Amino acid sequence: MAYIVLPRKYRPQNFDEVVGQTHVTQTLKNAVQTGKIYHAYLFSGPRGIGKTSTARILAKCLNCEKGMTPNPCGKCTMCREITEGTSIDILEIDAASHTQVDKARDLIEKVKFTSGSARYKMYIIDEVHMLSDASFNALLKTIEEPPPNVVFVLATTAPHHVPQTILSRCQWFVFKRISTKDIMTHLRKLSNLEGIQISESSLYAIARYAEGSLRDAEVSLDQIVSFSGNEVKDEDVNALLGIIRADFFRNFFEGLFKADVPSVIGLINEIINSGYEIEDFIKGLQEYIRNLIVLKDGISEVTETNLSLVDMPEEDVKELKAKSNLFSEEELVWMLDVVYQTQRDLRQFGMRGQERLILELMAIRLAKRGFRISGKPGATEKKQQSPEIVQTQKIQGPPVLKDVLGTARRVVETRTPSQLREKEPYSVPAHTKELDIGQIL
Ligand SMILES: [Zn+2]
Secondary structure: OOOOOHHHHOOOOOHHHOOOOHHHHHHHHHHHHHOOOOOEEEEEOOOOOOHHHHHHHHHHHHHOOOOOOOOOOOOOHHHHHHHHOOOOOEEEEEOOOHHHHHHHHHHHHOHHHOOOOOOOEEEEEEOHHHOOHHHHHHHHHHHHOOOOOEEEEEEEOOHHHOOHHHHOOOEEEEOOOOOHHHHHHHHHHHHHHHOOEOOHHHHHHHHHHOOOOHHHHHHHHHHHHHHHOOEOOHHHHHHHHOOOOHHHHHHHHHHHHOOOHHHHHHHHHHHHHOOOOHHHHHHHHHHHHHHHHHHOOOOOOOOHHHHHHOOOOHHHHHHHHHHHOOOOHHHHHHHHHHHHHHHHHHHHHHHHOOHHHHHHHHHHHHHOOOHHHOOOHHHHHHHOOOHHHHHHOOOOOOHHHHHHHHHHHHHHHOOOHHHHHHOOOOOOOHHHHHOOHHHHO
């Protein structure tokens, strides 16, 4: 038997199977139930999230031989022909395909003269914003005076490029990116059905990589399984998708927390030598710090808000939340700033083959929280005698950590509220600004 790729095999066949678009499917179900069918619908949203699948399901709802129904039987000739894409009454036009430009206009102009066996004839125009001006004019004329029992479904990833005259005559549905959690649930179900053994962390990696597109997630899983067979290893997933391992960032931040410079530089070298995209690494860092800041809310339990703001499985959120307590809010905001500055430096100087040095300097700054690169070691040493630091010595942890965190805390706490208002909202010791990578290079 010929192999059917996962996205095709598991294409949703009724509204309940459409993942993550309940706001659309529920409205369409009601419309079918009450018989209030529009002549033109606009489905907008990113690719691979179910726009054309939903259009086909709507076609089945309208044309099922058992009568108009929000739950088409899927077995009658009409339903089967629509599923297989062989129905002469359901026409799919890809406006992005050059070969179909003239065909699109021709088809639209002839809409009123055609008739078939279906209750409703449906025209699904994918990437409708790519239609030529002539086709748009033909389309506008048709939907201004629509022939009875013809439904247009216009799908697009760029609704702002669809003329206003068309938009105003459509019922518009905005399809959402699908959450990582929903994609994971779908992939898990699909893996069970296919007998694929895969870990939760791999499912998470694939779901994240798909960035809200269910189809992309299914394609990735398909590729991974064809490479590694039905027993999927985490290493294979990371290698095939080119994803930096989740535990990499965990280790990196552990190194930063301990101010362990050799360890963080070792990790930087691992990234460079493994051939990962440096931009991905920087984005990963930004996201990791962003999540630490978001989770730092003074509540020990993982809350619903935490889960909604950090798109991760609950276990990972719990672990990250514990980690967020290792750093002060000021430190985290400052770290984010350093990473952004590094991103700018990489864009400006990276082409000269300086990536390694730029990243290493960033790691050192982050590990030392900038304090040790001041060029004024005397000043720092003197301040370490202050009573506040003695108090922070009670914190458990390696000695170097006490110094770094102690210094950080002192800088924050010794400023009065009025001073805080005058300065920037987070505390970056003035001397850290002396390190300008541009000048060094
Ligand atoms: Zn049917």
